[in-house]
Structures are given as structure tokens and as C-alpha cells.
Amino acid sequence: MTQLPEETALLPEETALVPEETALVPEETALLPEETALLPEEFADLEPFAERWALETEAERYAERLTSSMDDMQDLYDTTMPRMEAALSYLDTLELEALPGEARALMRLLFSTVNISFPVEVWKQPNVPDSGAAYLDLHDDPVV
Amino acid sequence: MTHFPKPAEGSWTEHYPHLGTGTISYEDSISPEYFELEKEAIFKRSWLNVGRVEQVPKVGSFFTREVAAADTSVIIVRDRDGSLRAFHNICRHRGNKLVWTDYPSEEVAGSCRQFTCKYHGWRYNLDGNLNFVQQEDEFFDFDKADYPLVPVHVDTWEGFIFINLAPEPTETLAESLGEMGTGLAGYPFGEMTQTFGYRAVVNANWKLFIDAFAEFYHAPILHQRQSVDTEATKLAAFGFEALHYEIFGDSGHSMVSTWGGMSPPKDPMMVKPIERILRSGLFGPWDKPDIDLSQLPTGLNPSGHRAWGSDSFQIFPNFVILVWEPGWYLTYNYWPLAVDQHLFEGRLYFAPPRNATDRVRQELAAVTFKEYALQDGNTLEATQRMLKSRVVSAFPLCDQEVLCRNLHSVARSRVEAYRTENDIPVVLEGQPR
Numbered sequence: 089m090t091q092l093p094e095e096t097a098l099l100p101e102e103t104a105l106v107p108e109e110t111a112l113v114p115e116e117t118a119l120l121p122e123e124t125a126l127l128p129e130e131f132a133d134l135e136p137f138a139e140r141w142a143l144e145t146e147a148e149r150y151a152e153r154l155t156s157s158m159d160d161m162q163d164l165y166d167t168t169m170p171r172m173e174a175a176l177s178y179l180d181t182l183e184l185e186a187l188p189g190e191a192r193a194l195m196r197l198l199f200s201t202v203n204i205s206f207p208v209e210v211w212k213q214p215n216v217p218d219s220g221a222a223y224l225d226l227h228d229d230p231v232v
Numbered sequence: 233m234t235h236f237p238k239p240a241e242g243s244w245t246e247h248y249p250h251l252g253t254g255t256i257s258y259e260d261s262i263s264p265e266y267f268e269l270e271k272e273a274i275f276k277r278s279w280l281n282v283g284r285v286e287q288v289p290k291v292g293s294f295f296t297r298e299v300a301a302a303d304t305s306v307i308i309v310r311d312r313d314g315s316l317r318a319f320h321n322i323c324r325h326r327g328n329k330l331v332w333t334d335y336p337s338e339e340v341a342g343s344c345r346q347f348t349c350k351y352h353g354w355r356y357n358l359d360g361n362l363n364f365v366q367q368e369d370e371f372f373d374f375d376k377a378d379y380p381l382v383p384v385h386v387d388t389w390e391g392f393i394f395i396n397l398a399p400e401p402t403e404t405l406a407e408s409l410g411e412m413g414t415g416l417a418g419y420p421f422g423e424m425t426q427t428f429g430y431r432a433v434v435n436a437n438w439k440l441f442i443d444a445f446a447e448f449y450h451a452p453i454l455h456q457r458q459s460v461d462t463e464a465t466k467l468a469a470f471g472f473e474a475l476h477y478e479i480f481g482d483s484g485h486s487m488v489s490t491w492g493g494m495s496p497p498k499d500p501m502m503v504k505p506i507e508r509i510l511r512s513g514l515f516g517p518w519d520k521p522d523i524d525l526s527q528l529p530t531g532l533n534p535s536g537h538r539a540w541g542s543d544s545f546q547i548f549p550n551f552v553i554l555v556w557e558p559g560w561y562l563t564y565n566y567w568p569l570a571v572d573q574h575l576f577e578g579r580l581y582f583a584p585p586r587n588a589t590d591r592v593r594q595e596l597a598a599v600t601f602k603e604y605a606l607q608d609g610n611t612l613e614a615t616q617r618m619l620k621s622r623v624v625s626a627f628p629l630c631d632q633e634v635l636c637r638n639l640h641s642v643a644r645s646r647v648e649a650y651r652t653e654n655d656i657p658v659v660l661e662g663q664p665r
């Protein structure tokens with residue numbers, strides 16, 4: 089009961105924020121389709137993962153994995169795995185050598201899903217068991 | 233329990249009686265003096281794989297290789313007449329390293345018309361001849377023809393480039409590869425040009441990593457946590473047995489043939505969900521590429537087994553080619569840096585992907601390879617650390633470890649022959665097997 093006044097006191101503040109946020113919405117909406125969307129429109133549901141995981145090289149993807157929490161990787165996995173087949177069907181209609189930017193980003197997001205699949209599906213930890221400080225750099229991987 | 237037939241002698245090891253069946257010592261992997269002899273007796277006079285012809289596609293294409301075990305760096309280049317040439321990477325003027333960028337210890341690759349020394353600007357043709365000397369008339373009794381790059385023997389087999397650092401190799405590359413080489417000739421290596429190259433410095437003797445990949449006795453145990461649980465238990469209970477082992481005379485080369493009917497697996501629940509969706513995994517993409525694999529060379533699947541999965545060829549001293557039934561291959565190179573350290577290189581070769589699905593499948597195979605190799609590599613460091621204690625000096629090897637036995641035996645014989653020829657005092661006690 090004693091908490092009530094406090095909570096009530098917070099309300100006006102939060103309410104005060106609403107107009108500001110609302111003001112932002114039109115701007116963001118305007119930007120999304122043309123400039124900030126990294127992925128093809130059909131895969132807008134994967135967009136929240138794109139900036140962090142659509143990385144160019146295996147080295148970058150692996151580094152991101154090693155510093156990520158299992159929760160974050162599980163999130164990525166749970167969202168992209170059900171979309172894997174649709175994404176591949178979409179990408180297979182395009183010429184691999186000349187993928188447009190958004191398609192390439194989608195491809196890289198799939199690569200990251202591949203990269204985190206062992207931690208999520210088997211180990212429940214970011215690195216392979218008993219690998220300690222061992223490293224194996226993929227210094228030369230095909231560019232997509 | 234034996235699932236696959238063994239030779240009439242009762243075991244693979246006894247099929248090669250010179251190997252014996254006794255315990256072996258790993259002193260050859262911890263003695264610094266022995267390592268120095270290995271450099272001389274093995275690495276300075278064997279044919280060493282340094283790459284593939286696809287790395288030097290046109291006139292002027294070159295790459296350098298650091299060969300620490302022979303204390304040198306080598307340039308490999310395609311000359312104007314289309315032939316391959318190799319040279320020690322040293323300028324004839326005052327010994328500067330001729331080809332390098334930014335870091336003198338690192339390897340480089342590229343394309344050029346001639347080699348120019350960074351120090352005083354001497355220039356060499358692709359055939360090694362010196363063609364320009366800065367202020368040439370300042371030198372004494374000087375003729376450019378007397379100062380070409382120092383050549384290194386170079387040859388190719390099935391598109392693999394080998395060098396030999398001996399002034400006069402005792403055998404040609406073809407002779408050295410012998411029966412193993414002819415048995416594998418004709419495989420479409422050159423069509424598998426989509427590659428993934430890995431590299432790591434491993435704190436273990438170079439032979440220990442070859443041992444690790446020359447036996448699969450460890451696979452169901454060390455890699456247990458790579459499989460889905462029920463499958464891991466089954467694999468561990470079954471253990472590992474090869475279909476076939478072959479030791480090619482005293483060449484040092486050997487091969488192990490393995491079943492691996494997991495492409496595609498009989499029961500899809502054996503593998504992880506992403507493997508089921510993508511139809512790919514450790515054994516590579518399950519579906520074959522658009523490359524004609526109907527006529528395999530005779531050296532592959534020597535036992536003619538239906539469940540054949542892969543063949544791994546150990547090419548003495550430090551090169552491995554692993555051919556997978558589904559139509560791709562792997563190479564490993566082990567470059568000694570010190571008695572207890574080497575540079576490991578792994579490369580996966582696939583047919584060029586036809587579409588995104590192919591490419592993602594390759595990514596899964598490549599990433600999976602890395603997870604396994606990381607476990608292998610780190611375990612070797614643990615082995616090396618304890619071997620060094622010398623607490624134990626006699627180790628039993630089982631029949632599935634026959635190729636480990638062969639590698640140490642051949643290396644030792646080469647060292648002993650070199651030692652005797654050059655009147656060098658005994659370094660390791662006992663006779664080589």
C-alpha cells in the first residue's frame with residue numbers, strides 16, 4: 089500500500105514522455121523502408137537481428153558468437169530457423185555472384201545462424217567444450 | 233568386436249611386420265636435438281606441398297611460403313613461358329628478403345612483372361635472372377649473370393605444387409609419390425575451387441597433429457559432445473574401425489579408408505536440426521555437386537565397401553589429402569616451428585556453389601570442421617605438456633593407430649640414415665622400428 093503513491097508519482101513522468109516518442113514515429117517510419125532496412129522486405133521479421141549478425145566474414149561472426157549470451161543466440165536461432173527454407177528459396181532465385189545488398193545481408197544472417205547452431209543445439213555455451221584458448225582462424229573464406 | 237575384415241595376419245599392424253606391436257616412445261616429439269635432425273633429414277630434403285596451381289593462375293602470379301623447418305622462405309611464381317618456378321626468397325646483393333609486405337615474417341601473394349628488392353632496388357625477372365642493378369658501374373668485376381635468384385626444385389602432381397629444398401633431390405616428385413600418387417591420379421581436384429582456408433599455431437610437435445588425424449579411434453570419445461546425445465552414446469559404444477589401411481612401402485605415405493554412411497544419414501534424427509534442414513554437416517553437403525564422380529580413381533575406397541565415407545592420405549612428411557565420398561576434399565599442412573610448436577593449415581575444397589543453398593551448406597560444413605579441429609588442436613597441447621614431463625616413456629598403440637606407428641617409424645628411419653651418413657652422434661636411444 090505504501091508503494092502506491094510512488095507508482096502513481098511515476099505515471100505523470102512516463103506520460104510526459106509519450107508525446108516525444110510519438111513525435112519520433114513518423115520520422116522513423118519514413119526512414120525504415122528505404123534507408124535503415126538491411127534485409128529484403130519479405131524478411132522484415134528478421135530485421136531486428138540484421139545489424140548485429142549480418143556480418144561479412146566468418147571471423148566477425150565467430151567473434152560475435154564468443155561474446156554473446158546464450159539467450160541472445162537462442163533468440164536469433166528461434167527466429168531465423170523457421171525462416172531458413174523461405175530465405176533460401178528467395179535467395180536461390182537470385183544470381184549468387186551478383187546478390188543485391190539486402191540479399192547479401194540475408195545470406196550473412198543465415199551464416200550467423202549456422203555459426204551459432206552448435207552452441208544452441210548442442211553445447212549450451214558459446215565455444216566448443218575443452219577448446220580453451222585454442223583458435224583456428226578462417227583467414228580465407230569465400231566472399232558473399 | 234570386429235565389424236570389418238582385417239588382413240590374414242590378424243591385424244593391420246602385423247600386416248606390416250617391420251612396425252612391430254610394441255610400445256612406442258614419444259621422445260621424438262619432445263627432444264630439441266632430435267627436432268634439429270628432423271629439419272635436416274626430412275624437411276630440407278623431402279617434397280613439400282606448398283599450395284595448388286589455382287593460386288598462380290597467370291604469368292606473374294606468385295606467393296611466398298615460410299618454411300621455418302628449413303630456415304627459409306620460398307617464392308613460387310608462374311614464369312612467362314607458363315612454367316612454375318621457385319626461388320629462395322633472398323636478394324643476391326646483401327641478403328634482404330626479396331618479397332614481403334609490412335611484416336618480414338609473413339607470407340604474401342600477388343602478381344607482378346618482376347621482383348624488386350626494397351633495400352637497394354635490384355630487380356629480378358620471373359625466371360630469377362637479375363636484370364637491373366642500381367649504379368651498376370660502382371661494383372667490381374661485376375656481371376649480373378652471376379647473381380640470379382637461388383632456385384628451388386618445384387613440380388606439380390594433380391595440381392598440387394611441391395617444392396624440394398635439397399640441392400639435388402634423391403627422387404623426383406612422381407617417384408616420391410609412387411603408387412599412392414598413381415592411385416589417386418585423375419580425381420577432379422581442379423574442379424573443386426571453392427575453398428575455405430584455416431590456420432592456427434598449435435603448441436604441439438607436428439607429428440602429434442598428424443597422429444590425431446591419422447586415427448579415428450579418438451573420434452567417438454573426444455568429439456562426443458558434438459553429436460546429439462543418443463547418437464553420441466551409440467558411437468562411443470561402437471568405437472571406431474577403419475575399412476582399410478595401407479602403408480606404401482618405406483615412402484612414408486599411408487592411407488586410411490573410413491565408412492561414414494551419414495550423407496544422408498539413415499535416420500535423420502541422428503543429426504542436429506540445422507543439419508536436417510540444410511542437408512549438410514561434418515561430412516559435407518549430403519548431395520553431390522555437378523562434377524562427374526562416377527569413375528573414381530583406383531586408390532579411393534580400396535576395399536570397395538558400400539558404406540565408404542572418406543579416405544585420408546598421409547603424404548610424408550607433412551601433408552594430408554582427405555577425400556569425401558559426397559564429392560569434396562580437405563587438405564592439411566603441418567609446418568614445424570619448434571619441437572613443441574607448429575603451424576597447422578586446413579583447407580576445404582568444394583565445387584563452386586550453384587546458388588545460395590549450396591553456399592550455406594558449405595558454410596555449415598566449414599564451421600563444423602572448425603569446431604572439431606579446435607577440440608583436436610587443444611587436446612594436442614595437453615598431450616605435449618605431459619609428454620615433456622617424461623614421467624612415462626612407453627606408450628601402447630592399438631591396431632587402429634597403425635598409421636601413427638608408421639609416421640614415427642619412417643621419420644625416425646630418415647633421421648637415423650642422415651645421422652649415420654653425416655657421422656652425427658646418437659640422439660635417441662634404441663633402434664627405429
Ligand code: FES
Nearest residue numbers: 323325326349352
Ligand atoms: S639487399 Fe637487395 S638490393 Fe641490396
Ligand SMILES: [Fe+2]
Nearest residue numbers: 444451604608
Ligand atoms: Fe578429431
